[in-house]
Amino acid sequence: MNQHIETLIDGRPFSWDVKGEFSWGSGGPLCQVEQDPLLPVLGSEGYRVIDLPPGTADRIKRSARALPYLDGLTELEQYHAWVTSEADHIEIIKISRDLRFSQLGLDPKEFTQYFADLVGVKLSPILPILDKDVVQLRINRPGSTDYNPPHRDGSLPHLAPTLNVWIPVVGVDETTSLPILPGSHAIAEADCWQTQPGGAVLGGNPYRVPAIGRLRSGPLEMVRAPVRFGQALIFTPYLIHGLAFNKSDTKTRMALEMRFQIVR
Ligand SMILES: O=C(O)CCC(=O)C(=O)O
Ligand SMILES: [Fe+2]
Secondary structure, three states: EEEEEEEHHHHHHHHEEEEEEOOEEEOOOOOOOOOOOOOOHHHOOOOEEOOOOOOOHHHHHHHHHHOOHHOOOHHHHHHHHHOOOOHHHHHHHHOOOOOOOHHHOOOOHHHHHHHHHHHHEEEEOOOOOOOOOOEEEEEOOOOOOOOOOOOOOHHHHHHHHHEEEEEEEEHHHHOOOOOEOOOOOOOHHHHHEEEEEOOEEEEEEEEEEOEEEEOOOEEEEEEOOOOHHHHHHHHEOOOOOOOOOOOOOOOOOOEEEEEEEEOO
């Protein structure tokens, strides 16, 4: 069923259309708020913005520019003017959403150690259910539906015991950054009006994560994460995030998503 959903981003109305069957979830929060190993560092808002070591963001940007399927694109921010058709874009994002650290020439050990030290929890780049590391380059063209619905990665079992890391590559500012709902990891499932896994289609693309349309208390009131080039947003996989509509007229936004398994 087609749904037209009203949301607030930074206090301004933003409405979006999604195809899916929505219903109220059941039970309490997925996040074990009292025992969660990440929350002592992420705090009651469930996220933090941290500085990357000097030079790291530039190195990541060079790695993205060197990806074979982006060959010939000199300014990553101009991707939308460079990609010639929707079909080509779809081929590109099929690859960019399922990368390994090695394809980017990045050392998984270096990043795992850096974030493990930050949160004080043992991490691994390998997600056991998938038996591999997964890094995603999110490419989000101006004014497009290249955004995913509001969701929690932790709604999917293989992404639940992880730390989410979101790293600006190009074009991240107050018009393009990732909207989040601070503190939303503590919201009960019963208070989220959502689809089943795999049950949401947005802009013609199916999404594996359940989409969250609204809360019992009212519309989602999201804020763009205050993270910029040179920094990273680290967050609990139970934090509601998504709907990163690119409001700029001129810049494609790219961000690199890393996930680390919590080792117990
Ligand atoms: O970059 C985006 O728009 C989505 C990011 C996301 O869903 C994630 O980092 O888990
Ligand atoms: Fe996500």
